Amino acid sequence: MKKNNLSYLEQVHRDGRIWNYSMAALFFLFPVLLCIVFSVLPNWGGLLKGLIVTLPMYWAIGVIEVITYVPMLGAGGSYLSFVTGNISNLKLPCALSAMEKYGAKAGTEEGDIISTISIAVSSITTTLIVFLGVLLMIPLSPVLQNPVLDPAFAQMLPALFGALGVVFISKSWKIAIAPIALMLILFISIPALNEGTVGIMVPVSAVFTLIVSRVMYKKGLLDEKKTVIPEEE
């Protein structure tokens, strides 16, 4: 048998490519099989109109998301996150929190392993909980869709990022000031910015933060002990 000399990261990239392309084929096969099974064709006009409105925006966001998220999630975490979805509201905070607690740095082999473990566990948990939810949809509906609980679920993202924000801002407050100020101004003053567009604003904010941080770094304003992820021991 041929000896496998690939490093861990090289194996992740090789397997990630195989898994992601296979999953992409499987996702695409779903509507194709529906057409075959039910002997039906899409409404071509509706399909074209739907794609014209949706595709350019989503693919532009997709390109920017890959560039922005891969450095944060690492290789294994990225392959898994883009297939399992719910990245900005679940997988990314989960991975960042796990790496922060472990003391692993993004971009290292250790960080990649922790990120992958947390995202895989999160994906498996989500799949099982949603499966149970679908199975028990009829008895669960009156409870989960109870108007009393509506405000709690409507405020999940503010609750999540309030808790996550206090951890990261306290460790990296110098870097935090400019992007938070910009995002507050933009979100308060532009009515079109809301939950549906926050995903678009993540890369915008990330690029802005990188530019400001670069300027601050060059001016010597970011001293050694103020980073979010602790240095490797």
Place this chain on the structure above:
Amino acid sequence: MEFRMDHPVIYALVAITIVAVLGQSIFFLWRALSKAKELKMDKAKIRATILSSLVFTIAPAVSIIICVMTLSKSLGVALPWLRLSVVGSLSYETVAANNALSGMGLKLGEVTGLSASQFVTVVFVMTISIMAGVLLTPIASKKIQGGLKKMETRDKRWSAIFSDALFMGMIAAFLGFVFCDFSGVFVGELSGLVPVLVMLSSAVLMAGCGALMKLTGWKFLNDYALPISMVGGMLLAIPYTAWLG
């Protein structure tokens, strides 16, 4: 075969896809755990990572169930179950489905039954639109990581700041989003304060957990501080909403 949105064939295809994605998660988990063992990474900390990721996921997963319920009124149960279990997210899927329906003169939330042709049109729009990340990660991730490695070799300090800046940029965007309805406060519409109060409450709870850990030495709290603060903030949203509307 006669079409209906809850046809067993659709459920079977959805289940196959979800199981395949579950297989990818299990494979990557096994691979990462094996490597962690090989590197002799701290077993207790790995267990804590697994446990805290699991606990952290519960509240968002329950909110995903609610989204499935909401979308199921127009799209049936099977399709939202698929899209929100794998690949999609609430905001993206809702917009894609709505755009597809609008293209056929229908509206999400108002339409309650789709023909086979309308249904597959919606599925095609959702599938093709969301595919960028799945397809581009294999092409770009190795190059991006190579670039980051080069950056680290050239300037280790800047490389660390680069990671911090990306994290902070992401968090800043979501903190900004918390204020998206805040402008109403200037004209007496106080409901925009609810998300701000929720965010501040969960931040205070998180800081409280940190202080409690320092005072009592309860290290186990580290694994639960984030879910406790998040769920606490969510629960406080109920009285805040009753108060401010």
